[in-house]
Amino acid sequence: MSPRQAQPSDTAASRDTPARDLPHRDVRGGVKGIPEATVARLPVYLRALHGLKERGVMTVSSEELASAAGVNSAKLRKDLSHLGSYGTRGVGYEVEYLVYQISRELGLTQDWVVAIIGVGNLGRALAGYGGFASRGFRVAGLLDADASTVGQRISGLTVEHIDQLETIIKDHGVSIAVIATPASAAQPVCDRVVAAGVTSVLNFAPVVLTVPEGVDVRKVDLSIELQILAFHEQRKAGGPHEEYVEVHQ
Amino acid sequence: MSPRQAQPSDTAASRDTPARDLPHRDVRGGVKGIPEATVARLPVYLRALHGLKERGVMTVSSEELASAAGVNSAKLRKDLSHLGSYGTRGVGYEVEYLVYQISRELGLTQDWVVAIIGVGNLGRALAGYGGFASRGFRVAGLLDADASTVGQRISGLTVEHIDQLETIIKDHGVSIAVIATPASAAQPVCDRVVAAGVTSVLNFAPVVLTVPEGVDVRKVDLSIELQILAFHEQRKAGGPHEEYVEVHQ
DNA sequence: TGATGTGAACATCTTCACAGCG
DNA sequence: CGCTGTGAAGATGTTCACATCA
Numbered sequence: 001m002s003p004r005q006a007q008p009s010d011t012a013a014s015r016d017t018p019a020r021d022l023p024h025r026d027v028r029g030g031v032k033g034i035p036e037a038t039v040a041r042l043p044v045y046l047r048a049l050h051g052l053k054e055r056g057v058m059t060v061s062s063e064e065l066a067s068a069a070g071v072n073s074a075k076l077r078k079d080l081s082h083l084g085s086y087g088t089r090g091v092g093y094e095v096e097y098l099v100y101q102i103s104r105e106l107g108l109t110q111d112w113v114v115a116i117i118g119v120g121n122l123g124r125a126l127a128g129y130g131g132f133a134s135r136g137f138r139v140a141g142l143l144d145a146d147a148s149t150v151g152q153r154i155s156g157l158t159v160e161h162i163d164q165l166e167t168i169i170k171d172h173g174v175s176i177a178v179i180a181t182p183a184s185a186a187q188p189v190c191d192r193v194v195a196a197g198v199t200s201v202l203n204f205a206p207v208v209l210t211v212p213e214g215v216d217v218r219k220v221d222l223s224i225e226l227q228i229l230a231f232h233e234q235r236k237a238g239g240p241h242e243e244y245v246e247v248h249q
Numbered sequence: 250m251s252p253r254q255a256q257p258s259d260t261a262a263s264r265d266t267p268a269r270d271l272p273h274r275d276v277r278g279g280v281k282g283i284p285e286a287t288v289a290r291l292p293v294y295l296r297a298l299h300g301l302k303e304r305g306v307m308t309v310s311s312e313e314l315a316s317a318a319g320v321n322s323a324k325l326r327k328d329l330s331h332l333g334s335y336g337t338r339g340v341g342y343e344v345e346y347l348v349y350q351i352s353r354e355l356g357l358t359q360d361w362v363v364a365i366i367g368v369g370n371l372g373r374a375l376a377g378y379g380g381f382a383s384r385g386f387r388v389a390g391l392l393d394a395d396a397s398t399v400g401q402r403i404s405g406l407t408v409e410h411i412d413q414l415e416t417i418i419k420d421h422g423v424s425i426a427v428i429a430t431p432a433s434a435a436q437p438v439c440d441r442v443v444a445a446g447v448t449s450v451l452n453f454a455p456v457v458l459t460v461p462e463g464v465d466v467r468k469v470d471l472s473i474e475l476q477i478l479a480f481h482e483q484r485k486a487g488g489p490h491e492e493y494v495e496v497h498q
Numbered sequence: 499t500g501a502t503g504t505g506a507a508c509a510t511c512t513t514c515a516c517a518g519c520g
Numbered sequence: 521c522g523c524t525g526t527g528a529a530g531a532t533g534t535t536c537a538c539a540t541c542a
Binding site for chain 1: 288289291292293295296297317318319353354355356357358359361363369370371373374375377378380381384385386424425448449451455457459463465467469470471472473474475476477478479480481482483484485489
Binding site: 035036037038072074075078088089090091 | 510511512513514515518519520
């Protein structure tokens with residue numbers, strides 16, 4: 001029961017809770033266990049499907065949907081096969097039906113209550129992000145420690161003082177906390193939201209958060225993304241400076 | 250030479266350019282090829298090392314550094330072994346030396362010039378992000394299409410009109426573009442920056458970008474992160490609604 | 499002696515190629 | 521026939537456990 005740190009994976013937003021902590025067991029006794037890599041792509045498919053739906057497309061082949069989602073068709077079919085046999089051989093997938101099935105699998109047929117902690121530019125951007133409300137995510141609170149920010153109205157919500165954190169989480173049943181505070185505040189805030197009952201954290205602060213078992217942490221980190229791009233830029237340009245080339249083997 | 254789309258991987262910020270397009274060949278003839286998963290963790294190690302350095306730590310064991318970075322020590326050692334033998338058996342790694350080696354490997358010993366396109370709340374947050382300047386990333390321009398935004402001074406830079414895009418990219422040698430525009434503008438903007446010579450794109454817009462071969466795209470997508478968290482929340486709570494349980498098998 | 503570096507085992511993910519079905 | 525769904529092969533990533541060496 002010792003606290004664990006969010007495990008960086010090969011991503012900017014990395015998943016906590018390795019398989020050994022939360023085995024992919026089907027709670028109802030089966031062995032469904034959708035692979036993590038598939039779970040991470042389902043939202044992309046869902047977005048592509050919504051686009052098709054808006055354009056009036058009723059049916060889509062794995063080739064078309066894969067192309068819209070930026071993956072190859074084999075991967076798409078394998079991914080969808082983990083949800084069930086929702087396609088029709090010789091035809092493709094019914095857009096509306098697939099939207100429903102993926103939404104249900106992702107848990108988007110119910111509402112999730114979110115609190116955003118830290119209302120700087122980033123917090124404001126997040127609060128105003130349309131993608132929140134559009135799919136089952138309801139922002140129950142914006143919180144900040146700065147007295148001059150508290151009380152401001154942003155995207156239809158009034159910023160509340162961080163002192164209200166526990167109250168808001170409990171009163172609104174917040175299960176997902178978005179941490180957009182400065183780095184130094186992130187861990188203390190994380191500890192508080194977890195203590196108050198939050199079990200999922202989306203962390204924008206550039207720190208590795210430590211959380212108890214059973215709490216999921218994903219992180220989004222601009223600086224890491226840029227550094228990964230820099231690595232590839234450098235490789236395109238010819239690798240690290242020549243004078244050090246032979247250091248490794 | 251056909252355009253390809255950014256491939257979503259298991260991440261919010263996913264890497265473009267699968268191995269078949271840019272094989273991990275050492276440009277100088279070797280076979281170094283640091284694994285992508287390792288590259289994605291190096292920035293995390295680097296951050297942890299900077300923290301240790303500031304606290305005056307001179308030497309660190311794989312166990313300690315791994316703990317600070319939120320990974321296990323075997324993974325850390327394997328990752329570092331791809332860079333070379335920079336540790337001392339029985340002792341550990343010299344913090345300063347390792348900082349330098351990782352920085353060099355990531356291409357942070359040189360400066361990268363960045364342009365941020367789209368100066369909404371998100372663009373402002375990015376422009377003000379300290380992590381930019383602190384490590385080899387210089388913001389050469391903030392651009393926006395909105396007349397009332399153009400001319401504003403933000404974090405020491407004046408917002409310029411999107412018409413200046415090509416000029417700024419060429420004059421400043423921008424190699425990384427950060428796209429923080431609305432979804433509808435992202436692909437056209439991406440096409441323009443690529444045409445002007447940019448070879449790395451960090452995309453915050455919720456769309457799959459299509460780019461020519463040789464251009465790297467990574468994406469950061471709040472909505473996808475939340476949906477992944479929702480999936481795990483749902484799993485903790487007992488899986489998709491019971492009445493549909495038997496649909497799959 | 500004690501920690502690194504690494505081969506080997508294991509696990510996960512991707513791609514291939516085609517069986518099987520509407 | 522044309523497409524999905526999927527075993528099998530291949531590639532990549534992780535962990536183990538210990539040989540190796542300062």
